Amino acid sequence: MRKHLYLWLLASLLFGTTAAFAQVPETREAGVNLHFTDGLNFTTRDSTASINLRFRIQNRADFETQAGDDLDLASHGGYIKRLRLRSSGYLLSKKLTYSLQLGFSPGDMDVENSEHPQLIRDAVLFYQFTPNLKIGFGQTKLPGNRQRVISSGEQQFVDRSIVNATFTIDRDFGLFAFYENELGTVPIRLQAALTNGDGRNASPVEGSGAAYTGRVEVLPLGEFTLDGDYFEGDWVREPKPKLALGFGLSENDNAYRTGGQIGSELPGFTDLEAYMADLIFKYNGWATQHEWIQRKADQTQFLTGDGSDSFIYAGQGYNGQVSYQWPNHFELAARYAVITPEKQIQHLARQTRHYTLGANYYIRWHRIKLQSDLTYQTRENLAVDNSQQDNWILRFQMELGI
Template sequence: MKILKLILIPCIWILISQVRAQEVQLNSYEFGEGLRFQTDNGSNFNIRGYLQPGMEVKQYTSDNEFGSLNRFRLRRARLRFDGSSSNERFKYRFQIDLSGSSEAGDDTESNYLLDAYVSYDVTKRINVAFGQRATYTDNRELFINSNALQLVERSRLTSAFASIREFGLFAQGNFKTGNISRLKPYFVLTNGDGLNAFGRDFGGLKVGGRVDFLPFGLFTNFGQFRQADVVREQTPKLVIGVNYSYNNGMSSRRGRNSGAILYLNDTDEESLPDYTKYGIDFLFKYKGFSVLGEYVGATATVPDDITQRVRNDGSTSTNFDVAGMQDVQNFVKGRMMLGNGYNIQAGYLFKNGISLDGRYTRLNPDDNSFLNNATFYSRPNYYTIGISKYLSRNYGAKIQTSLTYVEGDMINDFQSNPIDGNEWIGRVQLTLAF
């Protein structure tokens, strides 16, 4: 909580100082891109946000007494504040989600605070940020804002392996390597527990990085961070990157929820597994056509001195039963997201604003991995087709629908009852930004 205050107080102070300035003027407004204000001393302040109400229907291919699952909800209701000093070297961002929905996954709690960080341009090519934000060590889809997704939802690869947001130190560079080509290195040092831990911070630190290469120069209008090719790039644009991270002592399935899974040794001291993640991905755009490809792998190292596990109620147990045997190593790994997977998706946006998109996602769990959990995972193949209608020339308004066929492997339904069959998931969503 104290660390969070260190971030919020500077953001609020900068905001108040701008409001108290002698003159604040609306500099510009573009539907879907927000309002941009400027003070008489040259400081900038931006407000933007969006709503995403939607519906989801899940149906099983086999006879099931529970039938289908229908869900109506406000998926996201986000409000974002960005600002910079008069010389634009100091910047900040504060973003909240009033819907309270988790971004993705099975062990992510609802959180209203998304981003809260301050950044500083050390040079024209190097920027350093401190606080809570989306991390650079996830797959490329996490670089894309939720209102700029090509399909209704992110791929299952993201929900399986991504930590989404983390608290710590983030550095990035932007260097020319030729006439137009660019190299963008990233470095991350975080607490390794996902979103800001309001209670005790378990485990050690997480260190990682990413290197992106753009051989044909920068995308138009931040297109590297938006999926569909709305601007219709007139020359081919490509970014390809690799990422790696090492989490020293992780207390959750993939580094999202501090203290969710704990282990002890004989002396009642914490003994936690280490988690390594790596990946390679790319994004290509040209004249309305776009392709996104991602690969992620994850492994774990389990300490030899683990003798106890902590239950949800705080009590401890020495039972590490796996297939009728005491097996600490495989028991611990069986509660983590281990294995690999890939996601490939493509689409074409016509000039009339209609986009046709398709996606295939594959998950390959290790023999001992939570990816084998029959209720949440144990579903290796995901096939998705989608149709979107963009109601504006940018991402200000759009209607999206998608249909996903999921192949399961001895799966359970949403109430943990075994079923003999696969799944169909239909989604419809409206995005309205200001």
């Protein structure tokens, strides 16, 4: 029944998009504009079509010690963490928009968990049915936890937290809906997705199900300046307090990867559920954000063909951040993050805590910035007494983009 509903909704969206193409005249002349936050924009003179081009590079150096009291290096290296090309805009009609993003670094292409390089990150079409309602079809981010929906180029630490890395639902292919309105004077956003549940550029797997994701955002104190609830740190130094609350859930039926849409393949299928809650607050240079995620699985352990254990990290995580940014855009930030596995997998997965201090200098908003952070990491096997290990992680990063 769910598969039939999925196909019916796909057909309906495609029909509506085709009708939109048929009603719009051809355009020819163009103008060019470069904006420090929005990239390079080409717009026709009659404003019936627009194409935006952006790129960004994250060059990083990492240093990790042997232990908390042994500062000899266990690993170190410099590398390109992210190299992205992005295009967005509207074609033929302002109601018909698109978003395209390609990634070229090894991490972007997920070479460890894929049979072939995953260049395509986003490829999605949107149609604005009403001023409040937008429907998308294609591959893009699911409406999951806040740190996932905030771009990796607009983070205030060198990278997202271990909570996001462990529990995020990432990207998927399917139908997406976005609805915005106000309840009195309070902005409300509703987001939903019906997707294949297999992740980026996935080939069909017999027996896999679909994924169902929803998110609600409430802004009790009104809209943030420059959509500030979708970038970290108070770069604009909000003149009035701003608060955003988010709640989400996701169900992935018959998932065959350890993270649902991401991770290595399992030798079987299981149903996954994720529950998410988050908030972000900003005022006069101060910013704080917090998120909690819990993942549940019908089956957490699988026996592989070679006799080893394959498992899903079911459990929960919390991430909290606080920062202050001076008028010259130098920023200090602190983070605490912890992930805790459920009892049945504690002999396979460790509880991990990160205590992180960060220092950033924003040369041109989040597009050109220098970042560094120092993390004290502890990892504990909860099934064994006195099994804690600790070490230090130092990271430097420069981001350059438009």
